[in-house]
Amino acid sequence: MKRFLPILLMFCMVVATPAMAQQLRVGYVDMKRVLDSAPQVLAGREQLDLEFRPRNEAIEFQDRQAQAMEDRLQLGDIAGDARIRMERDLREMRRAVNRQKEDLRDELSFRRTEEVQKLEDQINQAVQLIAHDNAYDLILSSPVIYADSSLDITEQILKQLRVEYEADLRERSLR
Numbered sequence: 001m002k003r004f005l006p007i008l009l010m011f012c013m014v015v016a017t018p019a020m021a022q023q024l025r026v027g028y029v030d031m032k033r034v035l036d037s038a039p040q041v042l043a044g045r046e047q048l049d050l051e052f053r054p055r056n057e058a059i060e061f062q063d064r065q066a067q068a069m070e071d072r073l074q075l076g077d078i079a080g081d082a083r084i085r086m087e088r089d090l091r092e093m094r095r096a097v098n099r100q101k102e103d104l105r106d107e108l109s110f111r112r113t114e115e116v117q118k119l120e121d122q123i124n125q126a127v128q129l130i131a132h133d134n135a136y137d138l139i140l141s142s143p144v145i146y147a148d149s150s151l152d153i154t155e156q157i158l159k160q161l162r163v164e165y166e167a168d169l170r171e172r173s174l175r
Helices: 004-021 031-037 039-075 080-133 154-174
Strands: 026-029 138-141
Touching: 026 080, 026 154, 031 039, 031 080, 031 154, 039 080, 039 154, 080 138, 080 154
Parallel strands: 026 138
Antiparallel strands: none
């Protein structure tokens, strides 16, 4: 048994040396920064703003009308049945405005999520392309507890997404 121990140790060292010599290459992507800065995301936000702006402006107009009614009631120059009717109308208007605001928030949140999900594949493809071209073994995305700044490849991903966005714009303009 004592004769086999040195041979076993020598075998382990021979097998372990190539594995230790191979360096693991790791990168990190700050997804929050990608989702805040990618041109596809910015264009999507602009599109959503255009889509939802008319409804938002209509709600704001109704909100201003309700505020004007409230200000009028505060003056105290309306009495009796007219005041009761105006108070009732104000309550109904406030409820309607609040419902519309909530509906708008929910729908906008749903559409934002939908837009981000559409972009996930494109972002993942960009990450895979950068990983393959730069021989990364592992790419982590946020949130992580800690990643050294030397591992951060977020700017490379954003650059790739800009290239893809510009190519998409050129392709659309040729149609």
